[in-house]
Amino acid sequence: MAAALELFSKRDAEDVSIDDVAAAAGASRALVYHYFGGKQELYVAALRSAADRLESRLRPHEGGTSLDELASGLRRYFDFVEEHATGFAALLRGGPANRAGEVGEIVDGVRQRLFRLILRQMRVEEPSPVLRTTLRSWIASVETAGLDWLEHRDVERPTLEKMLVDHMVALLGVAASYDGEVAGLLERLA
Amino acid sequence: MAAALELFSKRDAEDVSIDDVAAAAGASRALVYHYFGGKQELYVAALRSAADRLESRLRPHEGGTSLDELASGLRRYFDFVEEHATGFAALLRGGPANRAGEVGEIVDGVRQRLFRLILRQMRVEEPSPVLRTTLRSWIASVETAGLDWLEHRDVERPTLEKMLVDHMVALLGVAASYDGEVAGLLERLA
Numbered sequence: 001m002a003a004a005l006e007l008f009s010k011r012d013a014e015d016v017s018i019d020d021v022a023a024a025a026g027a028s029r030a031l032v033y034h035y036f037g038g039k040q041e042l043y044v045a046a047l048r049s050a051a052d053r054l055e056s057r058l059r060p061h062e063g064g065t066s067l068d069e070l071a072s073g074l075r076r077y078f079d080f081v082e083e084h085a086t087g088f089a090a091l092l093r094g095g096p097a098n099r100a101g102e103v104g105e106i107v108d109g110v111r112q113r114l115f116r117l118i119l120r121q122m123r124v125e126e127p128s129p130v131l132r133t134t135l136r137s138w139i140a141s142v143e144t145a146g147l148d149w150l151e152h153r154d155v156e157r158p159t160l161e162k163m164l165v166d167h168m169v170a171l172l173g174v175a176a177s178y179d180g181e182v183a184g185l186l187e188r189l190a
Numbered sequence: 191m192a193a194a195l196e197l198f199s200k201r202d203a204e205d206v207s208i209d210d211v212a213a214a215a216g217a218s219r220a221l222v223y224h225y226f227g228g229k230q231e232l233y234v235a236a237l238r239s240a241a242d243r244l245e246s247r248l249r250p251h252e253g254g255t256s257l258d259e260l261a262s263g264l265r266r267y268f269d270f271v272e273e274h275a276t277g278f279a280a281l282l283r284g285g286p287a288n289r290a291g292e293v294g295e296i297v298d299g300v301r302q303r304l305f306r307l308i309l310r311q312m313r314v315e316e317p318s319p320v321l322r323t324t325l326r327s328w329i330a331s332v333e334t335a336g337l338d339w340l341e342h343r344d345v346e347r348p349t350l351e352k353m354l355v356d357h358m359v360a361l362l363g364v365a366a367s368y369d370g371e372v373a374g375l376l377e378r379l380a
Contacts, residue, residue, distance in 0.1 A: 093294065093298070104283065108283070129342060129344040129345045130345060130353070132338065132342075133335050133338050133339070133345060133350065133353075136334050136335070136338050137330075137331035137332075137334050137335050137338075137357070138331065139334075140327075140330040140331050140333065140334035141327035141328065141330050141331045142327075143330065144326050144327050144329075144330035145323050145326070145327050148322065148323050148326050148327075149323070152319060152322075154319040155319045155320060155323060159368065160323065163320070163323075163364060163365070163368055166364040166367070167327070167361060167364055170360035170361060170363060170364050171357060171360060171361075173360060174353060174356040174357055174360050175353070177356070178349065178353055
């Protein structure tokens, strides 16, 4: 599994064969087929494993304000983006696999878990519509900034990470002018 | 084509058959096959036509500041989202079709054209890395806000549109603190 994840992270999935995975894992082609069934299944399994790893990395470390946690969470997110560069880009650009079905669910699952992590970190039980829209928008913009960064790498990563934290603060500032609850939240965060 | 677009806009593509399209267009099944080849081809053609329509709607009307234009552009964007609700949601969630290949290119093409429209409206020739990342992030967040709105419809559309304009201003404000050129741009926009 680790070997497959490594290969799918570094190369386009089209260019990874079962033979490559078998060779990297020091296993036979038959064994890989036996365990995973086929390349699409192997890709989905690798993706699921990558999603779990990302989630466990993003779990907040204790200490610091919510914004400190957000900053260090973004750093760990971009570590992940950088380590899995090709796979991340291919996946979010549509990828080799059908986005409907399992692959789409894994990607949406990561977004959902990120959303809940942020809510928990902000100590919000049930977000208002304005807060929900704001956080989902921010998550989408982080993903896109990640893709843009992989494509161009013409902004320093620490600068980009800092800018995205500033985005969150600015977007919450906008949300606060539409929703009194968010205004209270923003005071707690500072 | 109009009949196909109408059907794909209102229903999941899985639930649209060539027979449905033929019936809606008052044509024979054979004729639809003759012109489009198959359902996937028909879907791609409908999508391309929808993308062209969206683009022509978003072309700025003259007059007003850039922010006025952005506000009216967002209104036209959400008109489109609302008219093509099911198709829009299915497409951006991964959709029935493989996102790689033609469908992915059409979706990316719309994003690219939106990006260039906004640059032209802002009278920017070549965006700096910070401005590029900011605009792409904003476009992604508008898309996500559109999906979120279709799912929940618990924020009034005019409120959401106004909030997204405020997002743009707030994000450009952040960008300006990283990039002197954006600061100049922001003064011109106000």
